[in-house]
Amino acid sequence: MSSVLGSIQRTFWVVLLLVLVVFLLLGFLHVDIGLLTPLLRDEAEGLPVTNVMFLKTHKTASSTVLNILYRFAETHNLSTALPVGSHFHLGYPWLFLARYVEGITQDGHPPRRFNIMCNHLRFNLPEVQKVMPEDTFYFSILRNPIFQLESSFSYYKGSAPAFQKVSSLDAFLAAPRRFYDDSAGPQNAYARNCMWFDFGFDNNARDDAAYVRARIADVERRFHVVLIAEYFDESVVLLRHLLRWQLDDVVYFKLNARSERSVTSLAPESQERARRWCALDWSLYEHFNRTLWARLHAELGPRRLRAEVAQLRARQRQLTARCLQDGEPKRKKEIADPQLQPFQSGKADILGYTLRQGLENATLRSCQRMVMPELQYMARLYSLQFPEKPPKNIPFLKP
Template sequence: MTFHSTEQTQSWRRVCLSVFLILLLVSFLSYLITDDHLTLKISHQAHQTGMMANQVAQPYHDQTVIDEGKKEEKMSTCERKKTNIAMVKTHKCVSDLMGTMMLRFGEKHNLEILLPKQGGSNLGYGPDHSFNNAIPSRLKSGKYQMMALHTMYNYTNWTNIMEHPFDLVGLVREPLAQFQSYFSYYKFAEEIQLQFTVDPRDSFDFFIRRYPEQIGGQLPHRIKHYPLINTMLYDYGARGLTRPEQFKSLIGQIMRNFTVILVAEMFDESLVVLKHKLCWDWSDVAYVTTNQGKYKFEFRNETLLEERRGHHRRFAPYEYMFYSASLDKLKADIKIIPNFFDQLLEMRSVRRKITEWCYTNKTSVDSITIKTKFSKTDQTVFRKQDCTKMRMKIVDYTIKLIQDRYHYTPTEHWDGEFGEHP
């Protein structure tokens, strides 16, 4: 039999007490860490791995700026979809895809959609545009439930023509990428080549390094007709603004008034937020990419991109301020949506299955049902007829809607220029 001294016994007791306290502390910390925190960490790692290679926006992080006075949302318990939607169809910001998505939702739910009599994707421009070219509403109120085509945002005018309450949806894109696409889409290179005798491949750099001080007054008349400074903010009503405080005030109003602003570089993330805030289904935000970067500049020289961004920021600084504020708003929305990254993974899985089914289904089956966790009925149903609509060009979709609803075919199409309809 072995006997321990009193000192040895006390030392052993201290060791046991220390181990007990450590185990108690670990148990307490485990209690504090909720499943949501663990899910967020794991999903965040998956999200970082799957980020698009050409993404300009910084990855999501916790240093999020939330607008003053904005209350934190709880998990959506909505049962009824929001159906009064007005969208700013910002030029070259995934706007045709989003416009088609909105029209598809409006047609599916038989909403009164604001459509131009002449067809096409433009409703008219100007800060005080009165929509005289719109097909009259069939509702007793004379108002509309869905607006998704090109026009200049004006909160007062939109309030007068939209059913209440309504939600505002916006679109933005990294400013340099948006302007390059804009420059290419409207074929500025050819005219700058002729005007200044430069290689068309160098026309963008020639323009962005010299505009507006050196060449602003020498530009061809057609190019002068387009907004060239703050091309995104122009769609949000920034016509005639000159002072910094005016732009800051407008950007602040947009951040407060808009339910969601979709960011092209975080498009899938934006759609999860849209689905959450509007109480939509995954089938409502399904999409296929039809414009495969057609108007992007091909090369990926990061040094040149930063140089171009510096030149662009010089004459369009408020585009970058607007884009930064939109990113902050999106990240704040992401932060308060429960299980966000799990929802993002499910959304991408649903979209992939719908896309595969749409392209491979040769049977008479008219819908596909997908089991989903983050939906009101634990399943997502997508109709075969929506496969075709999802791939339609927006101009063709507006013509189809006019034919189906109003039984005539528009003969005039006004889709290329800014300004009031002639």
């Protein structure tokens, strides 16, 4: 009897030991697999996308997107399609032509292809395809046309003929045909359906349902995604997944933003007039606002989206504390470094940033790239990419 009990006890302890070993192995394997999961996922998803064309629309937070792309290009030593010679735009407001890009050959040879294209241009697909590879990822960004028009009025008050002789946007919208002339040329695109115009379409076309559907279908066929400025963080999270980039590739500081004192609050009747005046832009915005959210739910789902937006904002707070003096944007006169002073236009009071003192060299370079305004960064990349050519001259930086 005692031998039977002894045998049972030994069996019990052996089984218990085996169970403990199995649990230990499972725990080890769980941790090990967890550590490997990101690597396995990256392997399955493929390499980061490095051929990217961004249609930079006007007054839509596009300067912040441009900075993300410039940083990615510089970090990964990619070529960027930059304006030729002393120019700052790729032919805008005229339809884009390949010859507007520095480095495009003119001797009958196949044109050079670039990795990144993101400077202002008016979209013209056949000419863009001469510059960008076949596997290029195309994307753009839109903003609520009411607020986009308000920003345009502030920024282009002195350059758009329709805005020059009117005291306020409310006054313009009360009788836009008094100030807007269809025959005044493309400079007036800033005053009506500017985003529609940037996509290469006629901003003075009739708001015909069939025509609008056809043009929106054109955009959907070419562009892999269209972001929405009002949901910028959600848009950036989706973009990061589609491009298979890292979090620090897309973390950002808001650039080319105006101070609160230069932002006008439109009356409700003016907002409705703006929506009707820019009806083509409104149709474009409504459609791609819907498709963005459908894409977000399909690609990520609500829970993962919230988590990744929170992660993006947490990283942004870390970099704000690391890089920025006082953590707040500054007016131009408060920024001593001319390479960080933003260009001022019209009635807009454009803000920039001052960096913390005493930053270690590598941190300083990283922070400088995040806050560098568009013109200065373009000039920097131009000099790096074409050292044999005269550097870009930025007149407002001269004393």
